[in-house]
Structure formats: C-alpha cells, structure tokens
Amino acid sequence: MVMRMLKPPKSMENKDLTANILVYDVGSTYTKAAAFRLEDDQLHFLGRGQSPTTLQDVMIGADLARRQTEGEWGVRFTEDLRSYATCSAAGGLRMVALGYMPRVTAKAAKEVAMTAGARVMEVVSFDEPLEYREEVLREIRPDIILLAGGTDGGDRESVLENARIIAKIRSRAKVIIACNRDAQAAAAKILTEHGIDWVRVPNIMPTIHELNVKPAREAIHSEFIKQITNAKGLDKLSAMLADQTVIPTPGAVLLASELLARGTHEQEGIGGLMLIDLGGATTDIHSALPELEMLKPEERGLIISNEKQFSYRTVEGNLGMRVSATGIVESVGPLAVIRALPAGSPAVTPEEITAYTEHLEEATDTIPGNEREKAMDYALAVCAITVALRRHAGHFAQEADPVMGLAAGSVVGRDLRAVKHVLAVGGIFAYAETEQVSDLLKCAFADPGISLLPADPVCYYDQNYILYAMGVLSHHYPDAALRYMKEKIISRGEL
Secondary structure, three states: OOEEOOOOOOOOOOOEEEEEEEEEEEEEEEEEEEEEEEOEOOOEEEEEEEEEOOOOOHHHHHHHHHHHHHHHHOOOOEEEEEEEEEEEOOOEEEEEEEEEHHHHHHHHHHHHHHOOEEEEEEEEOOOHHHHHHHHHHHHOOOEEEEEOOOOOOOOOOHHHHHHHHHHHHHHOOEEEEEHHHHHHEEOOOOHHOOOOOEEEEOOOOOOOOOOOHHHHHHHHHHHHHHHHHHHOOOHHHHHHHOOOOEEEEHHHHHHHHHHHEEEOOOOOOOOOOOEEEEEEOOOOEEEEEEEHHOOOOHHOOOOOOHHHHHHHHEEOOOOOOOOHHHHHHHHOOOHHHHHHHOOOOOOOHHHHHHHHHHHHHHHOOOOOOOHHHHHHHHHHHHHHHHHHHHHOOEOOOOOOOOOOOOOOOOOEOOOOOOOEEEEOHHHHHHHHHHHHHHHHHHHOOOOOOOOOOOOOOOOEOOOOOOOHHHHHHHHHHHHHHHHHHHHHHOOOOOO
C-alpha cells in the first residue's frame, strides 16, 4: 500500500496563508491541528500538522502540531486567532446502564452515549438477580452509571432497587438519574444519604415511542470534560479555546455527518450518509438518514426494536489500527486477514499477522516500514471495516421468530440499502493513495451477505483528515462548515 504524505499542494503556494481559526484533536495516538481562514462565511483550509500525543502534557503534542502547520505549510496566525479542540485520548468514560426492560435500556444507553464521550460497558435489566447487578458494578467500576427505568408514571421499584445497590457498594461513579420522573426524588435521596455523586435529568424515555437523550448526554459530556481535564492535563488547552469546551472526537465527527446529511435552513444537505471512522483505538460507523425525521410516532413502531433514528452510531472498541489491533485478528482470525491482503502482496503467515498486531499495540506510533507491513495494514483495515459495517447495519432474518413476529427474510434493524453516500475518515485514508482507498472500500463492501448495507454507494474520503474540525465548527459556523464539506470533501473526495 503506497502511502502519500500530507504536504502543501502547489496550488497553495501563492495563497494567503493567514489563519484565524485553529482546531486541535487530541487523539489516542496522534494530536492534530488544522488551520483555517474564515472570510465572508467561507472556510479556507490552509494547512495541518500532527505529532504523537503526549499524555504527560497534551500541550507538548498540540504545540508541535501547530508548529508543523507553520513550518511545513507556511501558515501564519492572526492575533485574534480562535482555537477549538476535540479529544479522544481518554478513551471514553466507562458507563453501566441500569434499567427495567433490557431492550429499552440498551437502546436508550447507546443513544445517550453516542456523542457524549462514554462507552457502554454493560446493560443490566430488572430481571437480573440483585447479586449479579452488584457484581457488575464492583467488577467494572464504572465512571458513569445511567440510572434508567420506567416511562413517566410507570415502574418505580426497579429504579429504587438499583439506587440501593449503588448505595450499598458506595460507588464512586457519577450517577445520571434519568428514569421515571416519579421515582427520581426518592432515588436521589437514597444516593445522597450514602454520599453518592448524582445529577438529575429528564427521563430518557418518557413514553415507549419517545427518546429524550439530550439532557443525559450533556450531563455525561460535562463529566467527560471534567475527568479528561484532570487526567490528561487538558486544562491548559481548554483555557486557550474560544469556547473553553473540549468536545469528544467521535461526537464531533458525528455532528459533521449529521450536518452534511441534513443541511441547514440556508443549504440543503446531501441526504442519506454512512460514515466510516477508522482510528487507532476504535472503528466507528455513523449513519444519518434525514428521511427518518419525517416519520410519525406510530410509523416508528416500538423504538426499542427499530433503528429508525435520524442519526445512529456504533463503536467497535476492540477494532483499531493500533491500540486495538489484536482485536481485529481475534474477531476474524489471522486467515481472514491474509485473504484480505491486496493482490501481489508478499506472502504472510498467520504467525506474522499475530506478531505484527501485537507489535502495533505496544508501539502505537508505528508507521509501516516495508511492503509486507503496508499490506498487513491494508488487510487489517479491510477486516475492521467489514466487521464494523455488519454490526452497524440491519440484516435479513434467517428464520421465523414468532415471539418477535418476524418471518424469514424480514428486515431487522437499520436498513441502509438506499444510502447513496459513504464517507471514509481516518489516518489510513488520509495517507494512502486514492486508488488504494478505493480498493480498500470496495473490498469492505464486496460481500454484504444478509446485511442491509448500501447497494450502490458513491464513496468519498476525507483527504486532509479534518472532519473532526467540521464537527466542532458546525456549532459556531454551520453554513460555512457545510459549504466546505460539500465543495471540498464531497466534490473533490469522490473515489
């Protein structure tokens, strides 16, 4: 796999390289910086830099990334420079969701965690024994406990029972009380009496057809920022930001995909979109389907069993190109990785695949140094994306399920067959030649099997590795960010 370097194109040599916006991303492997000039509601990308993330002080890596934009791209910064930042170096807060019905709680927990900087480690329902629930909390030792359960006016006992378990073990987690409103005061009283830190938000599922996840997300996001600031020394970086807010990187990428699909009041979006975000620690799949926003509640059906939300994200925490490289081999086996090697690659043994991924996890800043390593990186990427796509998309039922009312061949889960646009994001895409990116994505989509994947999508890729910045800037300059993505990423990044 031939790697290209992200260097200033010749077309930028005579351009004004004065930047008034700089967006950082503190990743698990690298810290990046992207420089822009905002002028007349138009964003102009001027350059980018990156450096290995310095966990002892993230400002070291951030400063090196900024200097690279100056030294290699010739970018100059204005005195009124506005800086913004995202971060995924903390890896996400560990979250356990305690609820009433397993499907309801699982669905709600995933929606709440989607952009907030949390990883759902376990979902526990009311039908689990008390001893099991206690054991889960003791073993996982979560940073966040989502205390859910009961629609408004519905079940109370499950919430109070779970509150008593949390109090019994004196958990140090922040408890998000997001249950039946009639049970919240009593649950808060139990937690307070035992010195448990908590915050109350509106019920995440006030009715069986409705999810209200935004307040719970905001509470988790606040905890995410507090913890990564303490743990990773982001206080210096946060203090210099225009909004003094660090956004979780996956959330920023999701915001960018939502904006691109939906559009704004002033501009149309591009419609149904699937986004593949292949990173060093995780493989995230996002899909945004604007047409689903038009559905009436009765058309949605029971929200617990139908993936009919406008925006949906899945995170495969064991599939990553560096930090979680061995997870790819564990998921598909070394022979599947070998079958995914590009044509004409040097012969590789299963033992070499295993040894290489173990090395990648130990040395996360590894850059492939020869054709064999480049080929293995390519194959690992194909396998990670293939698995993640199939876990994200729905599928055709293989046999009848009378309990769920399904006939063989019925559609189960999120139907993405009509999606026309697929956007790939990640270091391996940014640094590879266009032809190799195209081949990689074709391999990943080649055999959908029973999965409800896009039938004939047009694929694009984020050549400059700056989609995280578009998500951040969508908060402040939505029309400028959307215009940039449509003109510079979609129009120019087609494969």
